[in-house]
Amino acid sequence: xxxxxxxxxxxxxxxxxxxxxxxxxxxxxxxxxxxxxxxxxxxxxxxxxxxxxxxxxxxxxxxxxxxxxxxxxxxxxxxxxxxxxxxxxxxxxxxxxxxxxxxxxxxxxxxxxxxxxxxxxxxxxxxxxxxxxxxxxxxxxxxxxxxxxxxxxxxxxxxxxxxxxxxxxxxxxxxxxxxxxxxxxxxxxxxxxxxxxxxxxxxxxxxxxxxxxxxxxxxxxxxxxxxxxxxxxxxxxxxxxxxxxxxxxxxxxxxxxxxxxxxxxxxxxxxxxxxxxxxxxxxxxxxxxxxxxxxxxxxxxxxxxxxxxxxxxxxxxxxxxxxxxxxxxxxxxxxxxxxxxxxxxxxxxxxxxxxxxxxxxxxxxxxxxxxxxxxxxxxxxxxxxxxxxxxxxxxxxxxxxxxxxxxxxxxxxxxxxx
Amino acid sequence: xxxxxxxxxxxxxxxxxxxxxxxxxxxxxxxxxxxxxxxxxxxxxxxxxxxxxxxxxxxxxxxxxxxxxxxxxxxxxxxxxxxxxxxxxxxxxxxxxxxxxxxxxxxxxxxxxxxxxxxxxxxxxxxxxxxxxxxxxxxxxxxxxxxxxxxxxxxxxxxxxxxxxxxxxxxxxxxxxxxxxxxxxxxxxxxxxxxxxxxxxxxxxxxxxxxxxxxxxxxxxxxxxxxxxxxxxxxxxxxxxxxxxxxxxxxxxxxxxxxxxxxxxxxxxxxxxxxxxxxxxxxxxxxxxxxxxxxxxxxxxxxxxxxxxxxxxxxxxxxxxxxxxxxxxxxxxxxxxxxxxxxxxxxxxxxxxxxxxxxxxxxxxxxxxxxxxxxxxxxxxxxxxxxxxxxxxxxxxxxxxxxxxxxxxxxxxxxxxx
Numbered sequence: 053x054x055x056x057x058x059x060x061x062x063x064x065x066x067x068x069x070x071x072x073x074x075x076x077x078x079x080x081x082x083x084x085x086x087x088x089x090x091x092x093x094x095x096x097x098x099x100x101x102x103x104x105x106x107x108x109x110x111x112x113x114x115x116x117x118x119x120x121x122x123x124x125x126x127x128x129x130x131x132x133x134x135x136x137x138x139x140x141x142x143x144x145x146x147x148x149x150x151x152x153x154x155x156x157x158x159x160x161x162x163x164x165x166x167x168x169x170x171x172x173x174x175x176x177x178x179x180x181x182x183x184x185x186x187x188x189x190x191x192x193x194x195x196x197x198x199x200x201x202x203x204x205x206x207x208x209x210x211x212x213x214x215x216x217x218x219x220x221x222x223x224x225x226x227x228x229x230x231x232x233x234x235x236x237x238x239x240x241x242x243x244x245x246x247x248x249x250x251x252x253x254x255x256x257x258x259x260x261x262x263x264x265x266x267x268x269x270x271x272x273x274x275x276x277x278x279x280x281x282x283x284x285x286x287x288x289x290x291x292x293x294x295x296x297x298x299x300x301x302x303x304x305x306x307x308x309x310x311x312x313x314x315x316x317x318x319x320x321x322x323x324x325x326x327x328x329x330x331x332x333x334x335x336x337x338x339x340x341x342x343x344x345x346x347x348x349x350x351x352x353x354x355x356x357x358x359x360x361x362x363x364x365x366x367x368x369x370x371x372x373x374x375x376x377x378x379x380x381x382x383x384x385x386x387x388x389x390x391x392x393x394x395x396x397x398x399x400x401x402x403x404x405x406x407x408x409x410x411x412x413x414x415x416x417x418x419x420x421x422x423x424x425x426x427x428x429x430x431x432x433x434x435x436x437x438x439x440x441x442x443x444x445x446x447x448x449x450x451x452x453x454x455x456x457x458x459x460x461x462x463x464x465x466x467x468x469x470x
Numbered sequence: 471x472x473x474x475x476x477x478x479x480x481x482x483x484x485x486x487x488x489x490x491x492x493x494x495x496x497x498x499x500x501x502x503x504x505x506x507x508x509x510x511x512x513x514x515x516x517x518x519x520x521x522x523x524x525x526x527x528x529x530x531x532x533x534x535x536x537x538x539x540x541x542x543x544x545x546x547x548x549x550x551x552x553x554x555x556x557x558x559x560x561x562x563x564x565x566x567x568x569x570x571x572x573x574x575x576x577x578x579x580x581x582x583x584x585x586x587x588x589x590x591x592x593x594x595x596x597x598x599x600x601x602x603x604x605x606x607x608x609x610x611x612x613x614x615x616x617x618x619x620x621x622x623x624x625x626x627x628x629x630x631x632x633x634x635x636x637x638x639x640x641x642x643x644x645x646x647x648x649x650x651x652x653x654x655x656x657x658x659x660x661x662x663x664x665x666x667x668x669x670x671x672x673x674x675x676x677x678x679x680x681x682x683x684x685x686x687x688x689x690x691x692x693x694x695x696x697x698x699x700x701x702x703x704x705x706x707x708x709x710x711x712x713x714x715x716x717x718x719x720x721x722x723x724x725x726x727x728x729x730x731x732x733x734x735x736x737x738x739x740x741x742x743x744x745x746x747x748x749x750x751x752x753x754x755x756x757x758x759x760x761x762x763x764x765x766x767x768x769x770x771x772x773x774x775x776x777x778x779x780x781x782x783x784x785x786x787x788x789x790x791x792x793x794x795x796x797x798x799x800x801x802x803x804x805x806x807x808x809x810x811x812x813x814x815x816x817x818x819x820x821x822x823x824x825x826x827x828x829x830x831x832x833x834x835x836x837x838x839x840x841x842x843x844x845x846x847x848x849x850x851x852x853x854x855x856x857x858x859x860x861x862x863x864x865x866x867x868x869x870x871x872x873x874x875x876x877x878x879x880x881x882x883x884x885x886x887x888x
Contacts, residue, residue: 053707053732053734055671055707055708055731055732055734055735056669056707057638057669057671057709058734058735060585060637060638060671061584061585061738062583062584062586062587062609064583064584064742065584065738065741065742091539092538092539093538095533095534095537095538096534098533098537098538100529100533100537103533103537104526107522107525107526108522108525111518111521111522111525112522115513115516115518115521116513116516117723118723119516119518119521119721119723119724120513120516120721120722120723121508121509121510121717121722121723122723154572154725154747154750155747155748157745157746157748158746158747160745161745161746161747165480166479166482166483167479168480169480172480183745183748186745187745187746189745190583190742190745190746191480220475252475253473253475279474288471289471289473289474290473291474299539303537303538303753304537304538305535305536305537305539305540305751305752305753306537306751306753307572307747307748307749307750307751313473314471314473316471316472316473316476317473317476320483323483324482324483324608326604327575327578327579327605327607327608328575328576328579328605328608328746329572329573329575329576329747330573330575330601330725332572333572333724333725333751333754334723335721335724335757336751336753336754339753
């Protein structure tokens with residue numbers, strides 16, 4: 053039953069995409085379901101002891117700061133820790149380049165508020181992170197898409213896309229969500245040059261950058277961007293806004309992410325954040341600082357890499373063993389996801405229905421494309437949450453559902469041809 | 471120095487209002503300043519021991535839920551606790567009526583996203599909470615204002631305001647921020663009838679409702695609204711969306727608030743929240759639940775009332791003792807603020823400058839009015855944060871600044887007349 057004043061809604065909600073994921077996550081709460089659907093970290097390796105000590109520390113030494121209102125920019129020691137942490141990856145920033153956000157999703161909301169007017173076109177990879185599409189949709193974005201291959205977005209298709217005048221580019225260079233692909237060094241160099249040539253900023257979303265299981269680290273776009281003017285080790289100008297998060301390296305339940313941008317951009321984002329939620333929890337920021345400090349986070353990331361690499365390998369092997377030859381998938385060098393492409397004609401929404409009857413779940417490809425776009429027949433599989441034996445069993449179950457759909461599809465084709 | 475692509479901003483930031491408060495809060499961090507500026511709770515009475523136990527409890531029994539992604543609606547036991555808590559105030563809701571938000575400020579952001587299209591008029595009290603104006607401004611709101619007196623907004627001026635077709639009304643009935651006034655029972659009854667007659671929903675913001683220091687509790691608008699259809703103790707329809715928060719009764723550093731609305735409205739708000747920050751920290755929600763449960767919060771609120779009543783009384787007495795007779799102020803029956811009206815001609819922005827030189831701070835009245843409106847000459851004083859002796863000393867210092875400005879103003883008037 054709708055409110056009597058429901059006609060007053062600003063029509064910013066689109067049910068389709070988010071409801072798919074939401075209904076899915078509800079179904080996958082049944083304990084017998086093996087879920088490859090969410091992007092959930094492995095809870096077994098949350099550093100719980102360290103969190104306990106951190107809470108103790110924060111509440112005994114600094115309770116009146118931890119439980120009080122705090123500055124919108126974020127807790128200064130945590131911003132300093134982020135500066136030091138990013139310097140290991142070649143990102144030279146000062147605290148004035150950092151804004152703490154309530155998870156990376158809020159960074160996307162703030163950037164949408166900063167940059168998008170109704171009808172503005174945003175350049176995105178196809179497919180791209182559905183949470184970004186949701187945040188941009190909310191401010192009335194339209195999209196220009198650029199196709200991706202095993203080396204990430206195809207820069208050869210960029211000039212044409214850029215000439216259509218997008219407001220900004222939204223790029224996930226490392227172990228992309230949902231594709232699992234990584235943008236090559238050559239394409240990164242090309243991209244920052246194109247950004248400068250056309251005067252179109254890049255939003256670089258890098259939640260998984262540290263979770264590389266093979267191959268060499270490739271510098272982020274914010275490092276390759278030569279338009280940054282460095283001063284006192286911080287950058288003053290630049291075409292790249294860089295986003296990252298503690299969700300994948302500490303714990304997503306904290307809801308802590310950050311934005312790196314020139315100070316002038318940060319000033320505007322701070323104002324927008326003030327209207328959005330005043331500031332991110334002082335308590336979780338201080339706890340995260342106590343957990344991460346003294347090199348703990350870097351050590352903990354090594355453990356995460358070991359555990360997730362094993363799970364990725366288990367999934368790749370199971371796919372190889374169980375899946376039919378006309379199904380293909382990406383080989384992610386890191387991150388949390390891989391992307392499966394089914395033969396044309398398979399509807400992965402229907403496949404999901406069949407899969408859930410086999411007690412296994414995934415996310416169909418459709419919500420990762422801007423609405424109205426050709427989506428093909430895909431599914432996103434997460435390999436960080438389930439344990440290796442569950443992964444093998446889940447892929448076995450999924451292969452039964454896939455075989456069933458392929459048969460059904462073939463039968464339907466025969467039916468149509470008859 | 472602005473980013474080379476600064477011309478791409480969507481022009482949603484307005485520097486004036488927020489920067490006043492922000493610069494203020496920076497100045498007031500000097501330890502010698504007595505600040506009546508923020509809306510900060512008293513940190514001495516944060517229930518720190520209880521928080522320590524709660525963290526211990528949550529992290530030893532439920533770490534893999536507390537540190538993991540959670541549902542957008544919020545942690546179910548906390549929503550159930552809110553239902554039970556609100557029932558004491560006559561608000562009959564079920565969990566399906568509740569959405570947990572990252573503080574009340576986020577509730578305002580989500581409501582702006584749900585209801586405001588650029589150019590929509592919003593009916594607000596004059597003056598009103600500046601954070602609401604900021605959140606509504608961001609979505610392009612215009613305003614219709616209704617004047618307030620000692621009994622809250624003047625319902626006699628409502629019909630005309632409503633005929634101009636506002637999208638919704640934003641009302642703070644209890645111990646209003648910044649006015650400190652309380653809407654009378656008669657006016658509340660009138661307001662819900664008007665809402666129904668014109669089909670214009672009410673956003674009822676009630677962060678301080680429990681902090682009453684004198685007089686009788688008055689039912690909230692959501693209770694008086696007869697258009698709610700009750701079913702199984704929850705409400706299905708209604709013209710009122712009710713907002714409240716844990717910030718004033720537990721701790722603002724958690725950033726936890728909630729929205730009460732018909733389930734259909736909650737469904738839309740959940741979708742908007744998903745694009746905004748996925749969900750509020752699982753950890754802080756579970757800690758807040760452990761702290762608040764078993765009647766602790768209700769007991770703790772009694773302590774807060776005792777402490778704040780003493781501070782309010784100290785401020786009222788000091789104002790009476792120190793302030794000149796041509797300055798007037800409200801007598802709040804609860805909450806955190808009172809509102810001072812200066813003789814015409816006094817510029818409270820200039821007064822703030824003088825006050826800061828006396829090491830005392832307040833918020834000038836201007837940002838509490840929609841921009842471009844007649845603002846008069848006011849200041850908002852907070853009495854919850856400073857201790858009684860500091861309050862007396864701070865009001866003494868402020869009276870020196872006031873006397874100085876009055877003299878200066880009189881001299882200027884003489885100068886003009888000469």
